[in-house]
Amino acid sequence: AQTVTQSQPEMSVQEAETVTLSCTYDTSENNYYLFWYKQPPSRQMILVIRQEAYKQQNATENRFSVNFQKAAKSFSLKISDSQLGDTAMYFCAFIINSGNTPLVFGKGTRLSVIA
Amino acid sequence: DSGVTQTPKHLITATGQRVTLRCSPRSGDLSVYWYQQSLDQGLQFLIQYYNGEERAKGNILERFSAQQFPDLHSELNLSSLELGDSALYFCASSVGQGIGGTQYFGPGTRLLVL
Numbered sequence: 342a343q344t345v346t347q348s349q350p351e352m353s354v355q356e357a358e359t360v361t362l363s364c365t366y367d368t369s370e371n372n373y374y375l376f377w378y379k380q381p382p383s384r385q386m387i388l389v390i391r392q393e394a395y396k397q398q399n400a401t402e403n404r405f406s407v408n409f410q411k412a413a414k415s416f417s418l419k420i421s422d423s424q425l426g427d428t429a430m431y432f433c434a435f436i437i438n439s440g441n442t443p444l445v446f447g448k449g450t451r452l453s454v455i456a
Numbered sequence: 457d458s459g460v461t462q463t464p465k466h467l468i469t470a471t472g473q474r475v476t477l478r479c480s481p482r483s484g485d486l487s488v489y490w491y492q493q494s495l496d497q498g499l500q501f502l503i504q505y506y507n508g509e510e511r512a513k514g515n516i517l518e519r520f521s522a523q524q525f526p527d528l529h530s531e532l533n534l535s536s537l538e539l540g541d542s543a544l545y546f547c548a549s550s551v552g553q554g555i556g557g558t559q560y561f562g563p564g565t566r567l568l569v570l
Binding site: 374376378383384385386387388391432436442443444445446447448449 | 499566
């Protein structure tokens with residue numbers, strides 16, 4: 342079974358600082374996609390960043406970047422220059438690239454950005 | 457705004473009742489997924505439809521059913537509701553059948569069963 346583990350239930354960071362959220366996953370598949378979703382207090386699920394497993398280059402999206410270590414099955418999210426609006430639950434998720442398989446989510450990390 | 461719409465936003469009902477949640481995918485997306493998020497929990501996959509056909513099933517109770525219509529909107533039917541069914545129900549859509557396709561989420565329907 343595919344699993345996603347987020348070992349940090351809660352984290353906090355000072356405004357303008359950098360924070361890294363951890364995620365590990367377990368799969369025997371070789372072809373898959375990884376995602377980070379953000380869920381602010383409004384509870385909307387917002388896509389933050391996506392990584393294709395076949396790409397060695399780490400994905401970046403403005404202040405958000407990932408450190409993808411395929412061999413270690415690790416997919417951490419780095420948020421630079423943290424802003425108050427980054428306060429949210431962050432979910433790591435992945436999907437096997439074989440069709441008809443759902444997104445598998447971790448339990449989330451609650452991030453608080455402190456002024 | 458993801459382009460995925462869900463109605464209603466809030467729903468309050470009583471145990472034993474039946475409700476229908478509606479989802480309209482993004483323009484051009486053929487796949488619709490339903491997820492359940494209980495309080496302080498991650499998202500649990502319920503079911504997926506692609507172009508009108510059921511494609512994958514997750515932890516969906518027998519009291520729950522779904523369908524996708526020719527115009528691609530989807531409905532999730534929850535019957536014989538129990539207190540434990542209170543949750544946030546998300547619909548997501550993607551272009552393909554899940555093959556690497558990014559899923560975009562709607563705003564969710566908050567269901568409260570009293």
